[in-house]
Amino acid sequence: MSVGEAPRQETTTLADGIGSRGPAIRLTGAIRTRLAGTVLIFGTITLIVCVAAPLVGSTRISLIRAFDRSIPFTDNLDAQIFFIARLPRVLAGAIVGATLAAAGVVFQAMLRNPLATPFTLGVSAGASLGAMLAITLGASMSLGPLSPIPLASLAGASLAASVVYWLAKPSGRAMSTAILLLAGVTLNSFFSALIMFVQYVADFAQVFAAFRWLMGDLDIGGFEPIVAALPLVVAAFVMFAWLPSSLNLLSLGHDAAASRGVDVVRAQRLAFISGSLATSAAVSLAGPIGFVGIVVPHLVRLLVGVDHRLVLPASALFGAAFLVACDVLSRLLFSPVEIPIGVVTAMIGGPFFLWLLVRRG
Amino acid sequence: MARILPRLIVLVCCAIASAGALVAFPAAQGRAAGTESASPPARRIVSLVPALTEMLFAIEAGGRVVGVSSFDTYPPEVKKLPKVGALLDPDTERILALRPDLVTMYGSQVDARLRFERAGIRTFAYRHAGIGGALAALRELGLVTGHRTQADTVVTRIQTRLDALRARVRNAPRVRVLLVFERTPQTLRNMYVSGGAGFLHEMLEAAGAINVFADIKQESVQPSHETLLSRAPDVILEVRARGLIKPEDAARERATWSALPSLPAVRTGRIHLLTGEQLVVPGPRLAEGADMMARAIHPELFR
Numbered sequence: 269m270s271v272g273e274a275p276r277q278e279t280t281t282l283a284d285g286i287g288s289r290g291p292a293i294r295l296t297g298a299i300r301t302r303l304a305g306t307v308l309i310f311g312t313i314t315l316i317v318c319v320a321a322p323l324v325g326s327t328r329i330s331l332i333r334a335f336d337r338s339i340p341f342t343d344n345l346d347a348q349i350f351f352i353a354r355l356p357r358v359l360a361g362a363i364v365g366a367t368l369a370a371a372g373v374v375f376q377a378m379l380r381n382p383l384a385t386p387f388t389l390g391v392s393a394g395a396s397l398g399a400m401l402a403i404t405l406g407a408s409m410s411l412g413p414l415s416p417i418p419l420a421s422l423a424g425a426s427l428a429a430s431v432v433y434w435l436a437k438p439s440g441r442a443m444s445t446a447i448l449l450l451a452g453v454t455l456n457s458f459f460s461a462l463i464m465f466v467q468y469v470a471d472f473a474q475v476f477a478a479f480r481w482l483m484g485d486l487d488i489g490g491f492e493p494i495v496a497a498l499p500l501v502v503a504a505f506v507m508f509a510w511l512p513s514s515l516n517l518l519s520l521g522h523d524a525a526a527s528r529g530v531d532v533v534r535a536q537r538l539a540f541i542s543g544s545l546a547t548s549a550a551v552s553l554a555g556p557i558g559f560v561g562i563v564v565p566h567l568v569r570l571l572v573g574v575d576h577r578l579v580l581p582a583s584a585l586f587g588a589a590f591l592v593a594c595d596v597l598s599r600l601l602f603s604p605v606e607i608p609i610g611v612v613t614a615m616i617g618g619p620f621f622l623w624l625l626v627r628r629g
Numbered sequence: 630m631a632r633i634l635p636r637l638i639v640l641v642c643c644a645i646a647s648a649g650a651l652v653a654f655p656a657a658q659g660r661a662a663g664t665e666s667a668s669p670p671a672r673r674i675v676s677l678v679p680a681l682t683e684m685l686f687a688i689e690a691g692g693r694v695v696g697v698s699s700f701d702t703y704p705p706e707v708k709k710l711p712k713v714g715a716l717l718d719p720d721t722e723r724i725l726a727l728r729p730d731l732v733t734m735y736g737s738q739v740d741a742r743l744r745f746e747r748a749g750i751r752t753f754a755y756r757h758a759g760i761g762g763a764l765a766a767l768r769e770l771g772l773v774t775g776h777r778t779q780a781d782t783v784v785t786r787i788q789t790r791l792d793a794l795r796a797r798v799r800n801a802p803r804v805r806v807l808l809v810f811e812r813t814p815q816t817l818r819n820m821y822v823s824g825g826a827g828f829l830h831e832m833l834e835a836a837g838a839i840n841v842f843a844d845i846k847q848e849s850v851q852p853s854h855e856t857l858l859s860r861a862p863d864v865i866l867e868v869r870a871r872g873l874i875k876p877e878d879a880a881r882e883r884a885t886w887s888a889l890p891s892l893p894a895v896r897t898g899r900i901h902l903l904t905g906e907q908l909v910v911p912g913p914r915l916a917e918g919a920d921m922m923a924r925a926i927h928p929e930l931f932r
Contacts, residue, residue: 325855326853326855326856326859327855327856327858327859341890342890342891342896343891344891345858345859345861345891348858348889348890348891349855349858349859352854352858352888352889353853353854353855353858354855403813406814415815415816416814416815417813468717472716473810473811473870476811476821477811477812477813477819480819480851481819485818485819487818487853487854487855488818489816489817489818489854489888490888599853599855604845604852604856604859605845605847605850605851606851606853
């Protein structure tokens, strides 16, 4: 399967990435120009999508009225549709899309596996179990702007990430990608079994609510959930900024990376923690939305090559545009009835990914 | 995640069936398998659907019910009867041990149905399908239990009560109502409301309301914040089976709606949380449920 071999084939082109292990800001001339171009192009696409998205919906609204300050907000239906129904979900879509796509890039490089997704290591299954428990037990505990279900899903995600980390971490040595993958897959199955058990003993209405949560939902109805998730997202992206060069070398293998001066243990730890943090924040905000974390990175690699200093920022930007666009489809296709966002991303992402495999095979 | 999906889909289909978010299904539903009037009336009945249990008791065949589903709570007599599982997990062994000659079940329980028929036990399969479907099921249960006259009486009583309700609200102003039967507490997310089909919609219309989602011909609709805002209901009715919203949480749940301040129902405070199985079980008490809705929608008519 050539998708997996791609990084190895282009080893030589990565040479200029070596030695610049610090933040992505410290770059040599050639790559800086390419990065600027990439960010400009993908940034423009994202900006256009994010500006256009709140303008469409199942209802026709007047923008002039929506921004008319002379009408009190409580009387202004257009403003409410714009600021309560549309803007928060576009922002949430952009944040979740960027986060999942970037986390996908990080996990694919760290695990040296093109099929890795943000959900491979069990973080989303842990988050789902937390959410299921909160829905089933009718939990009403909240923490600041975090309401019960996001809080519980964050707790579940942290639990899952800690277990995988603890399992795969021999002191002072690099984590084995094989053990990480196996631990992740096993934990996914184990949490799925627990989820099924919780659902089996739950009330029908709760099972239904929980099942709906698994399909993902960006219609968050206000800015509070975004405010709650933002600190984690920002922390994850700050860590992402230090990663690209070491990811380039990690994806060649631990020995190759170490021989070129990468502190493999530290780089791995940073990748694992930032990827898990990003995934937890995204899932707690909008549920486990699939395919963004795998389709977007692969598409971006087709366009910009395999250098993570370009792939990571381009994937984050394109992930935001992709998810916001999918959400527009979910709102418009069968309007006024909506299709769950996870269904849309999978229906677009699945066939696209198969096409990618066949084409490159 | 992919591996648990099929299982989840099954769960959800069942949830749809039972939670009131119902699978669309045409016309009259109840149907006894095999020989109908030729066979003798059922003497020992196991009922796996709460609505059917209620119907059996309503047509005075309750004395013949020997086992009920784990979700049955009404009438109070069922609390003493053996619980034999429900939609997903009917306990074949315990059901057979009760030696029933009729098992009443939901239309989706195809496997269980074949199992009982192989054991020579008659089955009666039913699917929720509007008020008409419930009345048809009552009549057919009357046939298989030999309580035809009692069943006709119950059906007539329900129809009379609904007609009286319709007459009462006939001249009242039409009110645009949003009927919510599920959402995540403390938020307006994960919401399920009645569309323009099914018993909840029909009860709402009998109660003199215009369902704001009547144009969507589904039994359940998941509205977004945007569609909620643009449909602008005058009254919001939230219905739940008993105990799903605790009384002490009711004020907080009503306040959740203030996130959408332009809704006429929010401005006038006409948000009602109604609890009771008669609201969500399409059984012999559905006219009472419609009555409760009407009292919330048109309080001026019931002073």
